[in-house]
Amino acid sequence: MLDEYGSLAQRALSSYLERESRRSDVYRLAADYPLRKGRSLRASLCMAAARAFGAAAEEAVYSAVSLELMHNAFLVHDDIEDESDERRGGPALHRLHGVPAALNAGDALVVLGLRPLLQNRDVLGARVSFRILEEAERMVRESVEGQALELRWRRENADALTESDYLRMTLKKTCWYTSIYPIRVGALIGTRDGVDLDAFVRFGFFLGTAFQIQDDLLNLHGDHAQYGKELEGDLREGKRTLMLIRLLEAATEAERARALRLLELPRAAKPQTELAWLRDTMLRLDCIDYARAVAHALAGAALGEFPRAFGDALEGRDKRFIESLPYWALERS
Amino acid sequence: MLDEYGSLAQRALSSYLERESRRSDVYRLAADYPLRKGRSLRASLCMAAARAFGAAAEEAVYSAVSLELMHNAFLVHDDIEDESDERRGGPALHRLHGVPAALNAGDALVVLGLRPLLQNRDVLGARVSFRILEEAERMVRESVEGQALELRWRRENADALTESDYLRMTLKKTCWYTSIYPIRVGALIGTRDGVDLDAFVRFGFFLGTAFQIQDDLLNLHGDHAQYGKELEGDLREGKRTLMLIRLLEAATEAERARALRLLELPRAAKPQTELAWLRDTMLRLDCIDYARAVAHALAGAALGEFPRAFGDALEGRDKRFIESLPYWALERS
Numbered sequence: 162m163l164d165e166y167g168s169l170a171q172r173a174l175s176s177y178l179e180r181e182s183r184r185s186d187v188y189r190l191a192a193d194y195p196l197r198k199g200r201s202l203r204a205s206l207c208m209a210a211a212r213a214f215g216a217a218a219e220e221a222v223y224s225a226v227s228l229e230l231m232h233n234a235f236l237v238h239d240d241i242e243d244e245s246d247e248r249r250g251g252p253a254l255h256r257l258h259g260v261p262a263a264l265n266a267g268d269a270l271v272v273l274g275l276r277p278l279l280q281n282r283d284v285l286g287a288r289v290s291f292r293i294l295e296e297a298e299r300m301v302r303e304s305v306e307g308q309a310l311e312l313r314w315r316r317e318n319a320d321a322l323t324e325s326d327y328l329r330m331t332l333k334k335t336c337w338y339t340s341i342y343p344i345r346v347g348a349l350i351g352t353r354d355g356v357d358l359d360a361f362v363r364f365g366f367f368l369g370t371a372f373q374i375q376d377d378l379l380n381l382h383g384d385h386a387q388y389g390k391e392l393e394g395d396l397r398e399g400k401r402t403l404m405l406i407r408l409l410e411a412a413t414e415a416e417r418a419r420a421l422r423l424l425e426l427p428r429a430a431k432p433q434t435e436l437a438w439l440r441d442t443m444l445r446l447d448c449i450d451y452a453r454a455v456a457h458a459l460a461g462a463a464l465g466e467f468p469r470a471f472g473d474a475l476e477g478r479d480k481r482f483i484e485s486l487p488y489w490a491l492e493r494s
Numbered sequence: 495m496l497d498e499y500g501s502l503a504q505r506a507l508s509s510y511l512e513r514e515s516r517r518s519d520v521y522r523l524a525a526d527y528p529l530r531k532g533r534s535l536r537a538s539l540c541m542a543a544a545r546a547f548g549a550a551a552e553e554a555v556y557s558a559v560s561l562e563l564m565h566n567a568f569l570v571h572d573d574i575e576d577e578s579d580e581r582r583g584g585p586a587l588h589r590l591h592g593v594p595a596a597l598n599a600g601d602a603l604v605v606l607g608l609r610p611l612l613q614n615r616d617v618l619g620a621r622v623s624f625r626i627l628e629e630a631e632r633m634v635r636e637s638v639e640g641q642a643l644e645l646r647w648r649r650e651n652a653d654a655l656t657e658s659d660y661l662r663m664t665l666k667k668t669c670w671y672t673s674i675y676p677i678r679v680g681a682l683i684g685t686r687d688g689v690d691l692d693a694f695v696r697f698g699f700f701l702g703t704a705f706q707i708q709d710d711l712l713n714l715h716g717d718h719a720q721y722g723k724e725l726e727g728d729l730r731e732g733k734r735t736l737m738l739i740r741l742l743e744a745a746t747e748a749e750r751a752r753a754l755r756l757l758e759l760p761r762a763a764k765p766q767t768e769l770a771w772l773r774d775t776m777l778r779l780d781c782i783d784y785a786r787a788v789a790h791a792l793a794g795a796a797l798g799e800f801p802r803a804f805g806d807a808l809e810g811r812d813k814r815f816i817e818s819l820p821y822w823a824l825e826r827s
Contacts, residue, residue, distance in 0.1 A: 184639075185643075186646060187642035238597055238598070241597060242597055242598060260574070260593070261645050261649075262645055262649065264574060268638050269642070272631060275634070279631055282624065287620045288620060291612075291615065291620055291623070294608075295612055298609055298612055301601075305598060305602045308598050309518055309602070312595055313595075316594075
C-alpha cells in the first residue's frame with residue numbers, strides 16, 4: 162500500500178514540480194529532494210486515513226502532495242542547520258548549491274506546499290479546505306518549536322535531559338508532521354470535518370516516536386546505501402537521541418565528562434577515535450537495547466490506542482494498513 | 495499617517511509576539527526584528543488601501559500584521575543568504591544566535607504570519623479570507639523567485655545585466671511584498687473581493703522600484719544611524735544594483751575587468767581600497783545620478799498611473815496618503 166498510495170502521490174508531485182521547474186531555477190532546486198526516491202510514508206498515511214473514513218484517495222491527493230513538499234522543506238532547512246552531508250543517497254542540497262540557494266529553495270518548497278492546500282477548495286469546498294489550512298498551520302508551528310528545542314540542546318550541550326524531554330521534543334519535531342497531521346487531515350477529509358481530531362494525537366504520538374527512535378537506531382548501525390545519509394551523522398552533530406540521553410544517565414562521571422567534551426566540539430573537529438569510543442560506550446551501557454525496548458513499548462502502546470482512535474473507521478485494507486504501521490516502523494531497515 | 499497606521503499595526507503585532515514569546519524560545523528570537531523600530535510602511539499601505547476602498551482600518555489589521563511578519567521572515571533569511579552584518583541598527587539575527595537558530599526563527603516568522611490570515615475568517619468570512627491566502631501565496635512565490643534571481647546573479651558574477659533585468663528582479667523581489675500585495679489585499683478587503691486586482695500591479699511596480707532604487711542609493715551614501723545597516727554592504731555583497739549595472743555598461747574594458755574581479759571575491763576578502771575605487775568610479779561615471787533619474791521617472795510614472803488604479807477609491811486622506819508615497823519614497827533619508 163505504501164507503493165500504491167506512494168506512487169499516486171509521487172505522480173501528482175512530479176508533474177507539479179516539472180511544471181514549476183520550467184518557470185524558475187529555484188523550483189528546479191526545490192524539486193531535487195522530493196524527486197529523490199523517498200517512500201512517501203506521510204502521503205500514504207494521509208490517503209489511507211481519508212479512505213478509512215470514507216473519502217476517495219483522490220480527494221486527499223492535494224493534501225498529500227502538500228505534505229510531501231512541507232516535509233522536504235523541513236529536510237532542506239534542517240540539513241543546513243545540522244550541517245548534514247547527505248540526504249536520500251546524494252549530497253545535501255546546500256553541499257550542491259551553497260547555503261544561500263538551498264535556504265531559498267527550502268522557502269520555495271514551503272510556498273509550493275501551500276498552493277495545493279488552496280487548490281483543495283476545488284475538491285473539498287472552502288469550509289473543509291480552510292480547516293486543513295488551520296491544521297497545516299498547527300503542524301508547521303509544532304515542527305518549528307520541536308526543531309528549536311533540539312537546536313537549543315545542541316547549542317547548550319545539554320547534559321541533564323530525560324526520556325520525557327526526548328519524547329516531548331519528538332512529539333513536536335517528528336510526530337506532528339509524520340503521523341498526527343497526516344491522520345488528522347485524512348480523517349478531516351473523510352468525515353468532512355465531522356470527527357474530533359484530538360482522538361488521533363495519542364496514536365500518532367506513539368507511532369511517530371517509535372518511528373523516530375528506529376530512525377535514530379538506523380543512523381547508528383544501518384546499511385548506508387539503504388539509509389541514504391551519512392551513518393553516525395547524529396553522533397557528529399551531537400543530536401540528543403534516546404541512546405545518547407541514556408548514555409549520559411548511565412555513564413560514570415569520567416565517561417560523562419569525556420562524552421560532553423566530545424559533543425561540544427564542532428562537527429568537523431570531532432576525532433573519529435572518540436566517536437568510535439562513544440558508540441562502543443553506547444553498546445556497553447546497553448543504550449541501544451534500551452532504546453529498542455522503548456520503541457517496542459511505544460509501538461505496543463500505539464496498537465493499544467488504535468481501537469479508540471479508529472473505532473469508527475471503515476473495516477478494510479486502509480484501516481489494516483494504518484494498524485500495521487507501528488510494527489512496520491520497527492522492522493524497516 | 496505612517497505613524498498612525500504604523501502604531502495600530504505595531505500594537506497588534508507586539509501583543510501577539512509577546513504572547514507567543516512566552517511559549518517558546520524560537521518566538522522570542524522571531525520577535526527580535528519586528529520589535530526593532532521599523533516604519534511599518536507595508537502595513538500602513540495595506541490599511542490605507544482598505545480604507546480608501548471603504549473598509550475600516552481594523553478590518554485590515556490581521557492582514558497588516560501578517561504582512562509585517564512575512565516581511566521580517568524574508569529579512570531574516572535574506573540576511574543569512576547575504577551574510578549581512580546589521581539590520582535596523584543592531585546585529586543581524588544570525589550574528590547574534592548563529593545560522594541554525596536564526597534560520598529556524600525565520601521559519602517561525604512564516605508560520606506566525608500565517609496565523610493572522612486564518613484569523614481573518616472571524617472578521618471577513620471564509621470567502622474573502624481564502625482570497626487573501628491566495629494573494630499571500632502569490633506574493634511569497636514572487637519574492638522567492640526574485641531572491642533566486644538575485645542570488646544567481648551574484649553566484650555567477652553576472653556581467654551583462656540591463657536595466658530591464660534589474661526592474662524585473664525588483665518587481666518580484668521588492669514590489670510584490672512592498673507595494674503590490676499590500677494594495678491588492680487592502681482593496682480586496684475594502685471591496686470584499688469586488689475589484690480587479692490586476693489594476694494595481696503597474697502602480698505598485700512603479701512605486702516599489704522607485705522605493706528600492708532609493709534604498710540602494712541610501713546604502714551607498716546614507717546616514718548609518720538612520721539607515722540601520724552597514725553602509726556599502728551592497729558593494730561588499732556584490733549586489734546587482736542599478737548603479738552597479740550602469741557602471742558595468744559605462745566602464746572601459748579595464749575598469750569592467752577590475753570591477754568584476756573585485757565583485758567575485760568573497761565578502762570578507764574584498765579590499766577596502768578596491769571598494770572605495772568602485773564607489774568613486776560609480777560617481778565618476780554618473781551612475782548615481784543615473785539611478786536617481788530612473789527613480790524619479792518611476793515615481794512620476796506611479797503618479798501618472800495613480801488615477802487609473804485608484805479612480806474608484808473614496809476621496810480623502812487615505813487616497814491622498816497613497817498618492818503621496820512615490821515622492822515620499824524618493825525623499826526619505
